[in-house]
Amino acid sequence: MTAYPTTPKTQTRPARQSAPVIPQAMLAISGAGLLFTFTLLVSLLAFNMRYAGQIYPGVSVGGVDLSGLQVEEAAARLTQRIQYPLTGKVAFQEGNRIWVARPVDLGFSLDARASAQAAYELGRRGDPISRLVLKFEAWYLGKDLSPRFVYNQQLAQSFLANIAAQVYVPVLEASLAINGVQVTAAPGQVGRELDQEAAMSALEFQIRSMTDGIVLLKVIEKPPALLDASQAAETARRILSAPLVISLPGPQQGDPGPWTIDPQQLALMTRINRVESPQGTSVQVGLDPEALRTYVTALAPNVARLPQNGRFSFDAQTRQIVPLQPSVIGRDLDIEASLQAIHEKLAQGEHAVQLAVKITQPEMGNDASAEKLGITQVVSQQTTYFYGSSAERIQNITTAAARFNGVLVAPGATFSMADVMGDVSLDNGYAEALIIYGDRTIKGVGGGVCQVSTTLFRTVFFGGFPVVERYSHAYRVSYYEENATGAIDTSMVGLDATVFVPVVDFKFKNDSDYWILMETAVNVPARTLTWTFYSTSDGRKVDWQSSGLQNIVAPDDPDYQENPELAAGVIKQVEWEVDGADVTISRTVTRNDQVYFTDQFSTHYTPWRSVFQYGPGTKLPGLMIRP
Secondary structure, three states: OOOOOOHHHHHHHHHHHHOOHHHHHHHHHHHHHHHHHHHHHHHHHHHHHHOOOOOOOOEEEOOEEOOOOOHHHHHHHHHHHOOHHHHOOEEEEEOOEEEEEOHHHHOEEEOHHHHHHHHHHOOOOOOHHHHHHHHHHHHHOOEEEOOOEEEOHHHHHHHHHHHHHHHOEOOEOOEEEEEOOEEEEEOOEOEEEEOHHHHHHHHHHHHHOOOOEEEEOOEEEEOOOOOOOHHHHHHHHHHOOOOEEEEOOOOOOOOOOOEEEOHHHHHHHEEEEEEEEOOEEEEEEEEOHHHHHHHHHHHHHHHOEOOEOOEEEEEOOOOEEEEEEOOEOEEEEOHHHHHHHHHHHHHOOOOEEEOOEEEEOOOOOOOOOHHHHOOOEEEEEEEEEOOOOOHHHHHHHHHHHHOOOOEEEOOOOEEEHHHHHOOOOHHHOOOEEEEEEOOEEEEEEOOOHHHHHHHHHHHHHHHOOOEEEOOOOOOOOHHHHEOOOOOEOHHHOOOOOOOEOOOEOOEEEOOOOOOEEEEEEEEOOOOEEEEEEEEOOOOEEEEEEEOOOEEEEOOOOOEEEEOOOOOOOOEEEEEOOEOEEEEEEEEEEEEOOEEEEEEEEEEEEOOEOOEEEEOOOOOOOOOOOOO
């Protein structure tokens, strides 16, 4: 018989036999775990009971072991062992200066109670696992806590404020002053301030390390806007170092100047200006623009000079013109350019400055010729007479006539007597003589000048040139009606002209294509004044008619006036009566047998009575004495 293995039976039996073994092992392990847990819990309970009210073992604060101590005991030990707030040293350094303080002086002190409390609470707060882990780490590895400190920042800030006061340097701007002609300057000063916020941060970091150390202080420097004014001071000293001398360029004899401004005056005119620009702040020193402008502007009238054509006489034999007086170049002060030149020269330390001028050339210079001007012949000439004139009147006629001798009048120009005559004054060679002023004949400077204006008027009138402006006398003057024999020629009534510079003027226009050369000649012995126009005739002729005296009005009775300068019994006639009247002069100017223009001159003369003066006490029987 073949035997077969009974494997299934042998495999299943052990399986059936092993089934109860696993639960038994698990029970064994579980029992051991329960035993361990129980033992652990009992141990923990015993541990907690052992250290109830005490700091767990292995816990320290700042390196001071507090194991098994109660909070108060721990606080006492920390107070005894941790002496840094009392014995530590913190040095504050700024440059070469050092300030030393204890941490406690800076408001830093140990909070022993809080530190001990923190040590006591280690392992007693948080979830059970965390507490267990912390207890184990403390017991097995040790646990060192940082001490708790109290930090009174006000004490630290007060200490730093004291340092800040010592470090502080105020910002000072550079200064510049002028006292008289003395210039003083002081440099600016860079300000310095302690950065207390940065110092507080560095201090806190240092003392929390509980070690001695140095806190490097940060100082903020604040430069002034103007640190240095020395250059401006030197400029001011240069300006005031010498008088400022102002002159004309290329001065000639008779020119005004030079003008001198002494240093004291310059000091009063000097200004110090603070200037702000993108490049920074600076100081500029110079003369006050407005004060200097006022000074320079006042020079303008003296500097100004009208351009004048040269003066000439006509040589009848050579038919050429002969120079009498050179031409004058016109000149005006260029105020803006002069101001700039003065400012620039002074800034460079120069004290001799030439004014800037604008030049105006005359219409005709010294190179004039008869051909160039068209002066070839006499085109008009008139003579007036002044018989019976006083020496003063003759002096005025001679002086005024000389002002016009050799004067040129350009083609198309309007000639003004007032422009050429200028100021009628004693300084200009005139004398006091009788003049018509309002309704009186009185003594005044320039009496007789109207003899010259009347002569020019007649030369213009009979030369056929247009009259632009003309004024007649208030009453008929015998000088202007005299002929060569000294007799009165009533045909000349209405052909007089008066001037009273600058109010009353006589003007005419040279409407020809040629220049006019005027010559005046006074013959004192013959008592004549002759005015001649030289030019080139353009064929003009003059036809004129006078209305004669019309609306004649007799003067009032003579006027008698007391004159304290006359002696008793002396009677002197000072004015002579003349009828009042109206007269109209008509003129027709033709050229090449064609009417060129016509004009009319209407004159009204006021009747003028005789005036007698007498000395005080003079008996005037039968005479009416008027006030």
